[in-house]
Amino acid sequence: MSAVPHPGLAVPAAGDGRMPDPRGVRVTLAPGAASADLPPLVIEPPQTPLVPTARVTGKGLLGGAAPVRPAPPPDPDEHRHVLLNEIPTEAELLPLDAERAILARGGPGGTRDRLLLPTASAPGAGRGVVRREIVVDGWRIEVDVEPAARAALRERARRGREAVGHSGPTEVHAIIPGVVVSVSVTPGDAVTAGQQLLVVEAMKMQNELRAPRDGTIERVVVGSGRTIEVGDLLLVIS
Amino acid sequence: MATSPSELVASPSLHKDGVSGPPFPRVLIANRGEIAVRLIRACHELGMEAVAIYSDADVCAAHVRLADRAMRVGPPPPAESYLRIDAIIQAALQAGAVAVHPGYGFLAERAAFARAVEAAGLAFVGPPSESIDALGDKLHARRTARSVGVEAVPGTLEPAPIDRPDQVDAIMADAERIGFPLLVKAAAGGGGRGMRRVATPAELPAALVSGSREAASAFGDGSVYLEREIRPARHIEVQLLGDVTGRVVALGERDCSLQRRHQKLVEEAPAPGLTTEDRRHLHELAVRVAAAAGLRNAATAEFLRAPDGAFYFLEVNTRLQVEHGVTELVAGFDIVREQFLLAAGRPLSEAALAAAARAAEPAGHAIEVRLSAEDPGRDFAPTPGRVLRWTMPSGPGVRVDTAIEAGDRVPAEYDNLIAKVMVHAGDRDATIDRLRRALDETEIAGIQTTLPFHRFVARDSSFRAGDLSTGWVAEHWDGPAEYRKAAEAAQLAAGLAALDAALTAGAAMIPADPVIAGVHPTGNGRWQRSGLEAAQDRWPR
Numbered sequence: 001m002s003a004v005p006h007p008g009l010a011v012p013a014a015g016d017g018r019m020p021d022p023r024g025v026r027v028t029l030a031p032g033a034a035s036a037d038l039p040p041l042v043i044e045p046p047q048t049p050l051v052p053t054a055r056v057t058g059k060g061l062l063g064g065a066a067p068v069r070p071a072p073p074p075d076p077d078e079h080r081h082v083l084l085n086e087i088p089t090e091a092e093l094l095p096l097d098a099e100r101a102i103l104a105r106g107g108p109g110g111t112r113d114r115l116l117l118p119t120a121s122a123p124g125a126g127r128g129v130v131r132r133e134i135v136v137d138g139w140r141i142e143v144d145v146e147p148a149a150r151a152a153l154r155e156r157a158r159r160g161r162e163a164v165g166h167s168g169p170t171e172v173h174a175i176i177p178g179v180v181v182s183v184s185v186t187p188g189d190a191v192t193a194g195q196q197l198l199v200v201e202a203m204k205m206q207n208e209l210r211a212p213r214d215g216t217i218e219r220v221v222v223g224s225g226r227t228i229e230v231g232d233l234l235l236v237i238s
Numbered sequence: 239m240a241t242s243p244s245e246l247v248a249s250p251s252l253h254k255d256g257v258s259g260p261p262f263p264r265v266l267i268a269n270r271g272e273i274a275v276r277l278i279r280a281c282h283e284l285g286m287e288a289v290a291i292y293s294d295a296d297v298c299a300a301h302v303r304l305a306d307r308a309m310r311v312g313p314p315p316p317a318e319s320y321l322r323i324d325a326i327i328q329a330a331l332q333a334g335a336v337a338v339h340p341g342y343g344f345l346a347e348r349a350a351f352a353r354a355v356e357a358a359g360l361a362f363v364g365p366p367s368e369s370i371d372a373l374g375d376k377l378h379a380r381r382t383a384r385s386v387g388v389e390a391v392p393g394t395l396e397p398a399p400i401d402r403p404d405q406v407d408a409i410m411a412d413a414e415r416i417g418f419p420l421l422v423k424a425a426a427g428g429g430g431r432g433m434r435r436v437a438t439p440a441e442l443p444a445a446l447v448s449g450s451r452e453a454a455s456a457f458g459d460g461s462v463y464l465e466r467e468i469r470p471a472r473h474i475e476v477q478l479l480g481d482v483t484g485r486v487v488a489l490g491e492r493d494c495s496l497q498r499r500h501q502k503l504v505e506e507a508p509a510p511g512l513t514t515e516d517r518r519h520l521h522e523l524a525v526r527v528a529a530a531a532g533l534r535n536a537a538t539a540e541f542l543r544a545p546d547g548a549f550y551f552l553e554v555n556t557r558l559q560v561e562h563g564v565t566e567l568v569a570g571f572d573i574v575r576e577q578f579l580l581a582a583g584r585p586l587s588e589a590a591l592a593a594a595a596r597a598a599e600p601a602g603h604a605i606e607v608r609l610s611a612e613d614p615g616r617d618f619a620p621t622p623g624r625v626l627r628w629t630m631p632s633g634p635g636v637r638v639d640t641a642i643e644a645g646d647r648v649p650a651e652y653d654n655l656i657a658k659v660m661v662h663a664g665d666r667d668a669t670i671d672r673l674r675r676a677l678d679e680t681e682i683a684g685i686q687t688t689l690p691f692h693r694f695v696a697r698d699s700s701f702r703a704g705d706l707s708t709g710w711v712a713e714h715w716d717g718p719a720e721y722r723k724a725a726e727a728a729q730l731a732a733g734l735a736a737l738d739a740a741l742t743a744g745a746a747m748i749p750a751d752p753v754i755a756g757v758h759p760t761g762n763g764r765w766q767r768s769g770l771e772a773a774q775d776r777w778p779r
Contacts, residue, residue, distance in 0.1 A: 021740060022737065022740035022741045022743075024737070025733050025736045025737055025740075026733075027729045027730075027732050027733040027736075028729075029725055029729070038722065038725050038726060038729065041726075041729040041730065041733060043730070043733035043734065043737055044737075045737060045741065082734065082737070084730070091730055091734060092734070093731055093734040093735055093738060099627075100681075101731065101735070103727055103730060103731045103734070105727075105730070113727050113731075114678070115727065115728070115731055116627065116681055116683055117731065117732070117735060118626055118627055118683045118684075130736065132732060133626075133683060133684075134727075134728035134731055134732050135627075135681070135682070135683050136724040136725075136727045136728050136731070137690050137693055137720075137723075137724050138677075138680070138682070138687065138689030138690035138692075138693050139615070139686070139690050139720070139721055139724035139725070139728070140682075140683065140684075140685065140686045140687075141721075141724060141725050141728035143728055143729055143732045145732050145733065145736045
């Protein structure tokens with residue numbers, strides 16, 4: 001395989017300039033343009049244990065599973081494995097220049113597709129999500145790329161919202177630790193599902209917390225500036 | 239005609255090759271897009287000045303940049319700009335043009351435009367208005383064909399009397415004689431408008447009424463007639479040239495069977511699978527019809543070829559065709575250049591007569607694909623927008639006619655055709671190989687085009703086998719499935735690119751020394767590990 005060093009493919013930056021997570025990314029077809037209903041694809045690098053032999057047990061600082069680190073940056077190698085939706089697969093992107101690449105799948109005897117990854121990024125898809133255009137065999141395809149961890153978090157939050165019933169008061173708990181930056185409702189306010197309730201800053205990111213259902217604010221437990229932990233009661237909607 | 243075109247010849251002096259000087263000093267090109275660019279190039283080659291017209295949507299378009307002068311004719315909608323006969327004639331007179339070339343589409347086959355050009359004392363580069371009138375009416379063309387013994391597609395020769403309730407039985411009798419399924423077609427039609435397919439007698443009345451209504455709104459003439467549906471059929475057309483002496487020659491035929499919604503997608507010359515005798519016979523039929531209609535300049539006679547090999551006359555297009563380039567490549571002859579010379583009243587050139595003499599035994603093969611701003615995954619729906627990347631193929635035997643550059647916008651107001659990729663080689667196999675290679679070099683980003691369809695065609699075994707018919711696209715092309723395959727690859731590629739970029743960026747923060755299992759070169763204190771974990775854990779889970 002080619003050992004020529006390459007500058008790598010330019011990746012359009014996300015709206016807020018953060019890099020995608022090297023622990024894994026989730027790629028979905030951008031809504032609207034797609035005429036195929038492809039499921040999201042989660043791509044993770046092969047996970048290599050950092051300290052495979054000295055597994056620490058017990059309740060110490062390093063208790064639990066051995067820490068993992070992402071694989072080192074890749075050299076062009078057709079034999080590179082990645083996890084596609086948790087299934088190990090041989091797939092490698094071999095850049096030709098800043099906008100062209102060859103997608104090699106299935107090792108040396110597998111398929112090789114030439115594609116175009118224009119650097120001009122499509123109109124932003126939202127915070128932390130990069131929308132970009134890929135041209136494969138003349139097809140122009142728009143995809144949304146975001147860190148898999150972030151997508152999983154959102155997915156969990158969505159399932160949580162759906163699990164919430166519509167009878168009786170609903171307690172809204174914190175799903176991430178952080179500091180409450182602002183509270184936009186007061187007791188007695190009528191809210192609709194999806195309306196912003198408060199903003200929590202965690203890891204230098206402002207996360208909006210939205211109403212899981214329609215209702216009236218019965219109680220607001222936290223105030224702005226308060227530090228919260230996962231599971232803390234924030235407010236109650238009736 | 240107020241002025242004979244031959245009086246407008248700029249300079250009587252002879253070039254050293256025997257051809258007298260430019261046929262006209264200045265020509266107005268009444269069109270836009272790739273065909274306007276093609277025509278302006280021919281003007282410049284003949285030493286003529288070209289005057290472009292433009293709408294407000296085309297202020298910076300390629301044909302405006304290439305022309306020697308450009309005249310605004312109106313706002314973006316075609317009816318207010320490129321279809322405005324008065325504004326275009328005025329622009330021509332104001333710019334001092336002495337001839338007008340209509341290209342294809344827009345006003346090219348409007349006899350009223352040809353008449354207006356002639357009445358203004360300008361030369362119309364195309365067939366005379368009487369020919370356009372006579373051949374534009376498909377029923378008249380069918381009657382003309384019959385009068386010279388050329389068999390048209392079986393059907394009626396007079397408009398169906400749909401407004402006469404007492405004639406219903408007569409129409410039904412005609413339909414039974416023709417046989418089902420049949421087609422209801424508009425006498426003034428084109429592009430499939432006013433056309434209805436009728437499978438059973440019960441559907442006929444509704445098809446006649448709706449077809450007639452559509453024809454009346456599209457062409458201002460609701461006349462419809464019946465025609466047998468020939469299926470599977472091949473669409474084969476003959477390129478014709480005629481001069482003022484009434485001489486008409488055929489330059490060769492093209493196969494345009496690959497169509498969707500009666501719009502051509504792929505054209506090739508010569509038509510595969512014809513013998514020299516077939517070709518002579520077909521060319522002779524076409525010349526006979528055109529000569530009977532008094533054709534001059536350039537036109538195309540269209541035929542259907544039934545599975546048994548019989549040719550049925552369909553219609554004559556009294557204009558330069560989109561796909562004229564494949565005939566140019568195979569014949570080694572410039573049709574547009576000849577059009578200007580013929581419009582100036584000159585006889586058919588030696589080159590044209592030589593090309594016509596070779597037409598039945600063509601040397602070489604050419605294929606054209608029409609790159610359009612359409613989504614072949616969604617039934618060829620239009621996809622106007624801004625082209626971000628535009629790399630057209632080149633190299634041996636490749637010709638690209640286009641008016642697009644990277645950064646240009648494809649306006650929603652006009653035709654979706656953005657480029658014609660033509661390839662030319664010694665035989666059909668080599669031509670298809672060249673087409674595949676050329677399309678692999680083609681890179682377009684920003685808008686979806688028909689490129690995936692054409693790449694599929696260039697690899698398809700039935701296309702290579704010459705197994706063509708007007709139903710080919712519906713039978714062979716599964717757009718959504720092809721899109722899905724590409725989308726899977728795109729998902730994977732986008733993910734790998736993002737991951738590789740993240741890993742490369744992360745590598746800068748990982749110590750250069752390798753971490754050996756259990757033993758860090760500078761110790762493995764818990765604080766150190768904790769710090770490393772914290773550094774790696776800075777992304778939200």
